[in-house]
Amino acid sequence: MAKIAIDPITRIEGHLRIEAQVEGGKVTDAWSSGTMFRGIEIILKGRDPRECWALTSRI
Amino acid sequence: MIKRIYVWEFPVRLTHWLNVLSILALAVTGIYIGAPYLFAVNENQFIMAKMRYVHFISSYVFTVSFLVRIYWMFAGNKFSRWRQFVPISKERLETLYGATAYYCFLREKCPRVIGHTALAGVTYLLLFILFLIEILTGFALYSQSHIGAFWTLMGGWLFAVMGEGTVRLVHHMITWLIAVFVIVHIYIAWLNDLSERNGLMSSIFSGYKSVEE
Amino acid sequence: MSTVRDDQSIWEGLSKKGVSRRDFMKFCSTMAATLALPSSFVPRIAEALEKKQKPYAVWLEFQDCAGDTESILRATKPTIAQIVLDVISLEYHETIMAGAGKAAEKARDDVVKNQKGKYIAIVEGAIPTKDGGIYCTIAGRTALDIAKEVCGNAAFTINVGSCSCWGGVPSANPNPTGAVGTGEAVSGITYVNIPGCAHNVENATATIVHYLTFGSLPPVDSHHRPLFGYGKRIHDNCERRAHFDAGQFVRKWGDEGHRRGWCLYEMGCKGPEAYYNCPTVKYNSGTCWPVQAGHPCMACAADHNWDAFGPIYKRLENVPGAGYQTSADKIGLGVAAVAAAGVAAHAIARAVKGKPKDEEDK
Numbered sequence: 001m002a003k004i005a006i007d008p009i010t011r012i013e014g015h016l017r018i019e020a021q022v023e024g025g026k027v028t029d030a031w032s033s034g035t036m037f038r039g040i041e042i043i044l045k046g047r048d049p050r051e052c053w054a055l056t057s058r059i
Numbered sequence: 060m061i062k063r064i065y066v067w068e069f070p071v072r073l074t075h076w077l078n079v080l081s082i083l084a085l086a087v088t089g090i091y092i093g094a095p096y097l098f099a100v101n102e103n104q105f106i107m108a109k110m111r112y113v114h115f116i117s118s119y120v121f122t123v124s125f126l127v128r129i130y131w132m133f134a135g136n137k138f139s140r141w142r143q144f145v146p147i148s149k150e151r152l153e154t155l156y157g158a159t160a161y162y163c164f165l166r167e168k169c170p171r172v173i174g175h176t177a178l179a180g181v182t183y184l185l186l187f188i189l190f191l192i193e194i195l196t197g198f199a200l201y202s203q204s205h206i207g208a209f210w211t212l213m214g215g216w217l218f219a220v221m222g223e224g225t226v227r228l229v230h231h232m233i234t235w236l237i238a239v240f241v242i243v244h245i246y247i248a249w250l251n252d253l254s255e256r257n258g259l260m261s262s263i264f265s266g267y268k269s270v271e272e
Numbered sequence: 273m274s275t276v277r278d279d280q281s282i283w284e285g286l287s288k289k290g291v292s293r294r295d296f297m298k299f300c301s302t303m304a305a306t307l308a309l310p311s312s313f314v315p316r317i318a319e320a321l322e323k324k325q326k327p328y329a330v331w332l333e334f335q336d337c338a339g340d341t342e343s344i345l346r347a348t349k350p351t352i353a354q355i356v357l358d359v360i361s362l363e364y365h366e367t368i369m370a371g372a373g374k375a376a377e378k379a380r381d382d383v384v385k386n387q388k389g390k391y392i393a394i395v396e397g398a399i400p401t402k403d404g405g406i407y408c409t410i411a412g413r414t415a416l417d418i419a420k421e422v423c424g425n426a427a428f429t430i431n432v433g434s435c436s437c438w439g440g441v442p443s444a445n446p447n448p449t450g451a452v453g454t455g456e457a458v459s460g461i462t463y464v465n466i467p468g469c470a471h472n473v474e475n476a477t478a479t480i481v482h483y484l485t486f487g488s489l490p491p492v493d494s495h496h497r498p499l500f501g502y503g504k505r506i507h508d509n510c511e512r513r514a515h516f517d518a519g520q521f522v523r524k525w526g527d528e529g530h531r532r533g534w535c536l537y538e539m540g541c542k543g544p545e546a547y548y549n550c551p552t553v554k555y556n557s558g559t560c561w562p563v564q565a566g567h568p569c570m571a572c573a574a575d576h577n578w579d580a581f582g583p584i585y586k587r588l589e590n591v592p593g594a595g596y597q598t599s600a601d602k603i604g605l606g607v608a609a610v611a612a613a614g615v616a617a618h619a620i621a622r623a624v625k626g627k628p629k630d631e632e633d634k
Contacts, residue, residue: 010376011367038451047583102514162618231604238611242611
């Protein structure tokens, strides 16, 4: 039984970590994690609603 | 026996009226520059360009008037000296409380002072601080398109202390604070003319106040 | 990613890939123009690119949206392929590199080890500092840790995009993750900021070319931004400036003025406050920039533009304490109205009370 991790997953936008549990040549369990957080929703609170598109488009 | 006293010297009156005219011009053009309230019908009107032109000329008149008045605070007679504006003596502080109480209907009589009451003095001191900030922020904004050490000295250094957006906001808000002052100032001048009956209103033209001996 | 051609110069690499001498000289001319150098410098730039070997580069991404990567993907003079493979030797870039996981990390670690002090670090995205920097990790290491190592050992760092320059979008109020720019997160490094949301690839390429031609980084302003790109105010170079001076402003989206391309000052344009070369260099190989497209400038390259200049569509900052729906003018008018009302009330009260004894006519 082995656990492998591929971090970073490349050729995507953003940061992704994939872990997989491999038993006898088969993947028996897997996990994915987004390894980056910015809190854009928190940043939007209290702002002029007309400028929300400008911030969310940077997600 | 009525005696006429020469209270407001010529430089005081001159700078007062230069301030009135330049502040009026600065406010009318300044409000347009911040929020254009006129609508151009063709390209040849150059409204914004003309407004800025008048604004810049008036700002120089205002700055010079401001500096002359500061100088006169050290060169003029006792009614225009800097001590009128900074209440550091006991009797001055008494007129400060007295005048404030009078305007709040807590006292029947306003303290009789030939020059400025200490309340007026402190108000004008605060006003001059507002003027100074307005001049500095104004020249800071001007320095954005006028490059050179002179303009940085006149106000450009402000950008190192506060952001460009804040400089604009301060410049804009102080206009309104000055407007508040103007409203209150004209009212109080009229009120005091009525209550003191010494020719206060005409004194800013002639320089003379009448005092009962 | 290939790692051969150590002895090839930039020009040799480009010519082997089929770039004509003519196109190469055009590229050198474009670079001279972007750097605000006269045409007499073009031969010197060409000579530098003919002789110099391709510098190694590592592109780091932290709290980003990959917008700056998208920006370089739109480069056409030279194309991104040419940049990646021929002008610089880009050994690591999470969004476009072939390897993943450990292979990717090895590519980066090899450059840091073998080219210590000689490679260029290019950083995109902010670095979170709150809670030990846990809000951005790559291969189990925090962004802060990676930046300290990679930028600390580089010849110099180029921060592309506002996020790596001063924190950008993640650092907008209330900055939940403590996001900061590279210059603030890592002390003691040599760096140049190329802000913008996203940055203009022409400015980044020009900075690299400047380094290759003159052996030094271009002169910068107090925000570490190259003066050739960020020394002039947008308002002074805007194609709609004549409309500003004429007093022709767009008042509502889609009105007659908007159709005619009038000034966007009233729609909140921050051009008078912003310093950037978008009106002249423009985006997407000189195609367009926001104002040309009919949208006001939001000073995206300015420090903390999301909070320092007020909402995008309003002229002034919000008055501290008041919400976004009020404006300085509304507050000012309100205060003046209160003063006038107070004065009127005082006058009425005085009249009602009657004159005090000492004011009565004797």
